[in-house]
Amino acid sequence: QVQLVESGGGLVQAGGSLRLSCKVSGSIFNIDHIGWYRQAPGKQRELVAGITNGGSINYAESVKGRFTISKDYAKNTVILQANSLKPEDTAVYYCATTESGRGMNWGQGTQVTVSL
Numbered sequence: 001q002v003q004l005v006e007s008g009g010g011l012v013q014a015g016g017s018l019r020l021s022c023k024v025s026g027s028i029f030n031i032d033h034i035g036w037y038r039q040a041p042g043k044q045r046e047l048v049a050g051i052t053n054g055g056s057i058n059y060a061e062s063v064k065g066r067f068t069i070s071k072d073y074a075k076n077t078v079i080l081q082a083n084s085l086k087p088e089d090t091a092v093y094y095c096a097t098t099e100s101g102r103g104m105n106w107g108q109g110t111q112v113t114v115s116l
Contacts, residue, residue, distance in 0.1 A: 002026050002105050004095045009110030012085055018112060020080040022095030028076050029053070033098040036069060036080045038091035038112075048093070049080060062088075085114045 003025035012018055020036065028034060035050035049059045049069035057069055068081040078095060092109040099105075 001102070002031075002097055004097065004105060004107035006093065006095050006107045006110040009093060009112045011113045011115065013115055014086055016085050016114070017081070017083045018085065020082065020093055020095075020110060020112070022078040022080075022107060024076045024078070024097065026076065027073075028071060028078065029073060031097050032100055034071070034078045035096050035098070036078070037094045037096055038089075039094070039109075040088075040091040043091075045094070051078070082112070085112075087114045087116055090114050 005023045008018055008020040010018060030053055033050055033052050036048045037045050038048050039045040047060060048063055049067055051057050051069050051071060059067060066084045070079045072079060090113050093112050094109045095107040097105045
């Protein structure tokens with residue numbers, strides 16, 4: 001079972017940027033899907049951005065044009081570059097892998113807080 005460790009969260013003013021990293025314990029090369037999810041207080045967890053092992057990428061409508069997901073194969077890391085942050089982006093951000101036959105694995109999350 002892969003282990004996931006997120007980092008890069010913090011407090012930022014609206015309009016600012018953060019770079020979130022998800023370090024995966026093994027190779028990310030063959031993982032079917034790796035996604036960044038977020039959960040704000042009182043809300044359901046939602047997919048923010050995901051990338052498949054074939055390189056297909058999808059984004060939530062609310063972050064399109066502002067967030068970018070990418071893979072660093074050399075470091076077995078998945079990056080979420082979050083630009084033009086808004087207060088409504090405030091949430092705990094989680095990294096998760098999905099593999100056929102193994103289900104999903106989740107990291108412990110990293111807090112992102114965007115102030116006015």
